[in-house]
Amino acid sequence: MTRNTDGVLSRRKFLIASGAAGLTGLAGCTENNSDSSGGDQSGGDGTSTSETEQSGGDGSQSLSGTVDIAGSSTVxxxxxxxxENFRVEHSEVNINIQSTGSGGGFANYFCPGETDFNNASRHIKGEEADQCSSNDVTPVELKVATDALTVIVNNDNDFLGEGLTxxxxxxxFSAETQPTTWSDVNAEWPDEEIEIYGPADASGTYDYFIEAIIGEDGxxxxxxxxxxEQDRTIIQGVQGSEFAIGYMGFAYYSENPDAVQAVAIDDGDGDGYVEPSLDTALSGDYTPLSRPLFTYPAQESLTEEHVAxxxxxxxxxxxxxxxxxxxVGYVPLGEEEQQEMLDKLNAAIDEA
Amino acid sequence: MATDTESGYAEGFGQVSRTVGTVFRYLLLAATMFGIVTLAVLLVYVANDAIQPLTADAGWHLTFFLTLVVPTTLVGGYLYRRNTDALKLGSTVVGMLAVAVLFSGGVAIVFVDIIPPLTGFSYAVGLVIPAALTVILTKYERQISFTPRVAATGAAFFLSLFGVPGYLHSIPELVQKAPVVPSDWVILALVLGGVAALVVGQYIARIREDATAGLIAGVAALVVTGLAALLGPLLGYDSNSFVVVTAVAVVPTATYAGGAALTRKRERIGLLLAGTVIVGSLVGAAAVDLLGFAGPQSWVNWQFLTNPHSSSAERAGLYPAIGGSILLMVTVAALSFPTGVGAAVYLEEYAPDNRFTRFIDVNISNLAGVPSVVYGLLGLGVFVTYLGQATGTVIIGGATLALLILPIVIISSREAIRAVPQDMRQASYGMGATRWQTVKNVVLPEAFPGILTGTILALGRAIGETAPLIMIGAPNVLFSLPTELTSKVSAMPLQVYAWSTLFASEDFYTKAVPAGVVVLLVVLLAMNSIAIVLRNKFESES
Amino acid sequence: MSTDDLETDLTRNTENTPRELLTRSFFFLCAALSVVTTISIVGLLVVEASKFFTITAPLMDVKGETASLVDFLTGTTWQINNQEFGVLALVSSTLMVTIGSAVIALPLGVATAIYLSEYASAQARSVLKPALEILAGVPTVVYGFFALIYITPALGVVFPGIGTFNMLSASIVVGIMIIPMVASISEDAMSAVPDELRQAGYGMGATKFDVSTGIVVPAALSGIFSSFILALSRAIGETMAVTVAAGAQAKFLNPINPASYLEGALPMTAAMVQLLNSDITGGGLAYRSLFAIGLVLFVITLIMNVISDYVARRYREVY
Incomplete structure (x- = not known):
């Protein structure tokens, strides 16, 4: 009982005392906080996305808001x-990026209207476009880079000559033929076992290789x-065995061009064997193992200044x-292509 | 264990082969140590990768060896031989300071960066006013019966926080729109310093059994916090963070140490150890600065803690993930603590012994065994797909993790409640208390330390979880702190996972990932040690 | 509380006052939430998984591709691109992690429990028990990273053919992770063995070794066994360590053949994370297979928990 009243008494005393101390503090240190008035208004309106400390913003139109991005792990x-680079200039824009796979991004994030951009390593599919339009989301296809696959063999391999068709x-690589020795593919090649390295079947590179070489219905x-799962291991594997072959993203090959040799590919369109390089991928000669990478902004989101x-x-x-x-290790766009995409984007922004 | 003494008798019979027993004993010890040693080795490796102590100058190591390691070893060794209780007190103070500084970092992120101080202040005012009204109402008007009192309290809080749209401004709105508002550091000093002052005052008043002493201590705490704000800029630090560290870490630790010095005469010499460590670190830091010795090229540095992700491992940081983990933890605690304790109270105090109760009982123990990835599916399926919430937000992540740890909270709270002696309940009922009064005044206060321990351990589990966050679609990369319950959120383990899979390069493996692992482990170890210390204290008291 | 309150309280029926009703219903709702959670989990998994199978999809009114239930349960190839959903490929690697971690955790855990309960001094216990708790408190993603970065290269010295991702390192870390679980539940069971039994043993001239292995362990067997099952169920549900360290390529491996532990494969939990995280065509069949795996996982762990519970109750020696 006594302890209890003591507690109450002291608690009350504290309230009064700390209140008094607070008041003196206020009286002493209050200042007319002019620079926070802008923040105050936006706070009062409840437009919380733009509610940020405006202390540094000196009138120049600083963008703020959130950009949600999902989609391909390749992009x-x-x-x-x-x-990261964008935020150097616009630090008030929050950008959230998630790797979900092209299809997962469309189906679960982009088309339901959750994300502003969806990255994709392929064109949007018909049923995905349908799903989007039924939710009033209009995807705008923008090509942002080119990815090139590189087939690699050991540096000591000289029997391939110019390259492979x-x-x-x-x-x-097909499941149908499954040659065990090189001579099974071409009788002139040595009768040695082929050692094959490649990415796991969950990777986008694997999918793309099937699509480009074997055929999806094949x-x-x-x-x-x-x-x-690691390109490092593919390079190591091929480096370690004279009769090995493997394939991987061009970016990883370009970091280790001396460890293995890249194979030139002939797709039978008359321009012969083409070596993989930034130039051949950009010019479109390195087919079919180069592919465009896309991002799809939603036209509806482009109305927001920071997204656009x-x-x-x-x-x-x-x-x-x-x-x-x-x-990153992809092939940049050419000037012409860039202009084309910019025009497309600006048209979409105007329309939206 | 009584058996310990028995082996003495056995010796009398001679001739019993002791080899097997000895070998067995050491085998057991080796088995016990296997996991611990393996983990310790791994920790040494990862800490070495993250902190790189060998990159520091020899002079740097030597300086700290002389100013910190040697004196601490001497003092510690002396205390260990003379007075182990004092050693315990000393290490408690050091540990408390370390954990409190860590905690103050979290508080600073929440109250400076996530919630702008003015907004926080306006809501604090909006909460304090009706709370004060309620206290006055219950203290002076005992005649009002329960229902109108609940209604009045509810109305007071509602009016204060939300106002009447169109007619009456809410208090937070009024405060935010006030023409003259205090600057950030004043707000922080008032709010955090006020809370610290209240705690300090209560503590001193209790140990000194003197309300006036408590009052003086409280005011002193507030004044110290205010002074810190003025002192900060002079030392070249931001006054906001200085205030937070002072109010949350320095003042409470100093009070605890001061209180121990006053009351525990035999053990107070242990404070010497704390003093040696603190002075040694400060002197060491000043000395290496003066002598120009370079410290280690640690990847865990200020930049790592305050930067967002970057595609280069050197510049990548953990800041948004740290903030996200803190927000998630607050949300999880707010959701799982009341419900978990509520369920435990129901099952222990109220539930009739029937089939439904037994079903709940079995059900909870089964839920505790459901894999976390399935909880992730639950969050994805129920919250996102069926309730149509946005993916990867703080509230969705928090709710999913709260469901995940709920069974653990319930089970540990039940144990704590069961440990409350039945006599105490009987005594309370004997005084005519109702069931709720017994629960509120007897059971919960008695069981509180146990409940708290269980909850902290469960929260530790929650912030270490990754799989549920992946399932609910938390972003792999995000550049800014979540500021609302509906913002997208990342978390420390998720960021570590993203770095070790999506950015699987040698650079990330040797720099950013080890650094992230070390930060994550430090936070978890701090939480676990709080829980363990709490439990030991609680167990030795009861 | 003052005496006034008590006086008024004494004069009325307190069970049904608004305050008592309100608090009691609040507590009841909290307890009922766990039932709601279970129902949601079961309902969600059953409903979503049934959209996946050809046999049940018409009931759910799902158009589009479906997979055969029989192929799902008996197939050994998991290739989403080829529409092959043989869950045994995933189950086999989950089984491998379980066996591998059991080999490590069960003997070590029981030995730890015997040491803590029979041999360790109070002081040693006060250090060892928190240390074991920390073992259980390290986040699983960190264990995965340890396995990938430190343990696999170390194993590579002994087994040169080991893959970057392999079941062995994953099993080792999962094993370390579940030691504390085996140890603490087994130790509880051993501590519950009454001292009289030990005294009787010593009275017969038994050594401490005889008492520990001949009396305490057999008496605590039901508790030890139930700790095994719980720990294995935890190993089955373990997600992040295997996602990071075990691999991403689904493969049907023979769990009995030690050589297969050097290869990487895709356990069920890792497959679920992968389904949400990679370039696999989203939506559609692959997305729904997520819930089918989830259901299998849930059923397996549920059965194990129930068995463990049953063993602990049914075969407990009551003294």
């Missing part, structure tokens, strides 16, 4: 790099190969060798 590093590649990719600005920024930087090629 993910590019989007991340772009977002698409037919030969298909023979090597027999499928053979399964008796050393599947790995980010899309413009991305396209403006899509020719930057520094970001696209060196930092």
């Amino acid at each position: 993910f590093p590019l989007a991340t790099a772009m977002a 698409v037919e030969q590649l298909k023979t090597i 027999p499928g990719h053979r399964q008796d190969y050393s599947a790995t 600005e980010f899309a413009r920024y991305w396209l403006k930087k899509s020719t930057s060798k520094k970001i696209v090629a060196d930092q």
Whole structure:
């Protein structure tokens, strides 16, 4: 009982005392906080997305808001790099990027209207476009880079000569033929076992290889190969065995051009064997193993200034060798293509 | 254990082969140590990768060895031989300071960056006014019966927080629109310093059994906090963060140490250890600065803690993930603590012994065994697909993780409640208390330390979880702190996972990921040690 | 509380006052939430998984592709691109992680429990028990990272052919992770063995070794067994460590053959994370397979929990 009243008494005393101390503090230190008045108004309106500390903003139109991006894990590093650079200039824009896969991004995030952009390593499919339009989401297709697959063999391999044809590649990797020795593919080649390295079947590179070489309705990719999730391991594997072959993203090959040799590919369109390189991928000669990468902004989101600005920024930087090629490892857009995409984007922004 | 003494008798019979027993004993010890040693080795490796102590100058190591390691070892060794209780007190103070500084970092993120101080202040005022009214109402008007009192309290809070749209401004609105508002550091000093002053005052008043002493201590705490704000800029630090660290870390630790010095005469020499560590670190830091020795090239540095993600491992930071983890933890605690304790109270105090109760009982223990990834599916399916919430937000993540740890909270709270002696309940009922009064005044206060321990351990589990966050679609990369319950959120383990899979390069493996792992582990170890210390204290008291 | 309150309280029926009713219903709702959670989990998994199978999809009014239930349960190939959903490929690697971690955690856990309950001094216990708790408190994604970055290269010295991702390192970390679970539940069971039994043993001239292995362990067997099952169920549900360290390529491996532990494969939980995280065509069949795997996982862990509960109750020696 006594302890209790003591507690109450002291608590009350504290309230009074701290209140008094607070008041003196207020009286002493209150200032007319003019620079926070802008923040106050926006806070009162409840437009919380733009509620930010305005202390640094000196009147120049500083953008703020949130950009949500989902989609392909292939485009993910590019989007991340772009977002990082964009935020150097517009630090008040929040950018959230998620790697969900092209299809998962469309189906679960973009078309239901949750995200502003969806990255994709392929064109949008018909049923995905239908799903989007039924939710009043209009995808705007923008090409942002080119990805090139590279087939690699050991540096000591000299029997391939000029390179491989698409037919030969298909023979090597198809589940139907499954040659065990090189001589099974071409009688002139040595009677040695083929060691095959490649990415695991969950990767976009694997999907793309099937699509480009074996054909989606074809027999499928053979399964008796050393599947790995890390490109490092593919390079190591091929480096270690004279009769090995493997394939991977061009970016990883370009970081280790001396460890293995890239195979030139002939797709039978008359221009012979084409070596993979930034130039051949850009010019469109390196077919079919180069593919465009896209991002799809939603036209409805482009009405928001910060989303539109980010899309413009991305396209403006899509020719930057520094970001696209060196930092991420894809092939940048050409000037012409960039202009075409910018026009398309601006038209979409105007329309929206 | 009584058996310990028995082996003494066995010796009398001679001739029993002791080899097997000895070998067995050491095998058991080796088995016990296996996991612990393996983990310790791994921790050394990851800490070495993250902090790189070998990159520091030899002079740097030597300086700290002389100013910190040697004196601490000497003092510690002396205390260990003379007075282990004092050693315990000393290490408690050091540990408390470390944990409190860590905690103050979290508080600073929440109250400076996530909630702008003015907004926080306006809501604090909006909550304090009706709370004060309620206290006055219950203290002076005992005649009002329960229902109108609840109604009046509810109305007071509602009016204060939301106002009447169109007619009456809510108090937070009024405060935010006030023409003259205090600057940020004043707000922080008032609110955090006020809370610290209240706690300090209560503590001193209790140990000194003197309300006036408490009052003086409280005012002193507030004044110190205010002074820190003025002192901060002089030392070249931001006054906001200085206030937070002072109010949350320095003042409480100093009070605890001061209180121990006053009341525990035999053990107070242990404070020497705390003093040695603090002075040693400060002197060491000043000395290396003066002598120009370079410290280690640690990847866990200020920049790592305050930067967002970057595609280059050197510049990548953990800041949004740290803020996200804190917000998630607050949400999880707010959701799971009341419901978990409520369920435990129901099952222990109210539930009739029937089939439904037994079903709930079995059900909870089964829920505790459901894999976390399935909880992730639950969050994805129920919250996102069926309730149509946006993916990856703080509230969805918090709710999913809260469901995940709910069974653990319930089970540990039930244990704590069961440990409350039946006599105490009987005594309370004997005094004519109702069931609710017994629960509120006897059971919960008695069981509180146990409940708290269980909840902290469960929260530790929650912030270490990754799979449910992936399932509900939390973004892999995000550049700014979540500021609302509906913002997208990342978390420390998720960021570590994203770095180790999506950015799987040698650079990330050797720099950003180890640094992230170390930060995550430090936070978790701090939480676990709080829980363990609390439990030991609680167990030794009861 | 003052005496006034008590006086008024004494004069009325307190069970049904608004305050008592309100608090009691609040507590009841909290307890009932756990039932709601279970119902939601079961309902969601059953409904969503039934959209996946050809046999049940018409009931759910799902158009589009479906997969055969029989193929799902008996197939050994998991290739989403080829529409092959043989869950046994995933189950086999989950089984491998479970076996691998059991080999590590069960003996070590029981040995730890015996040491803590029979041999360790109070002081040693006060250090060892928190240390074990920390073992259980390290986030699983960190264990995964440890396995990938430190343990796999170390294993590579012994087994040169080991893959970057392999079941062995994943099993080791999962094993370490579940040691505390085995140890703490087993230790509880051993501590519950009455001291009289031990005294009787010593009275017969038994050594401490005889008492520990001949009396305490057999008496606590039901508790030890139930700790095994609980820990294995935890290993089955473990997600992040295997996602990071075990691999991403679904493969049907023979769990009995030690050589297959050097290869990487895709356990069920990792497959679920992968389904949400990679370039696999989203929506559609692959997305729904997520819930089918989830259902299998849930059923397996549920059965194990129930068995563990049953064993602990049914075979407990009551003294």
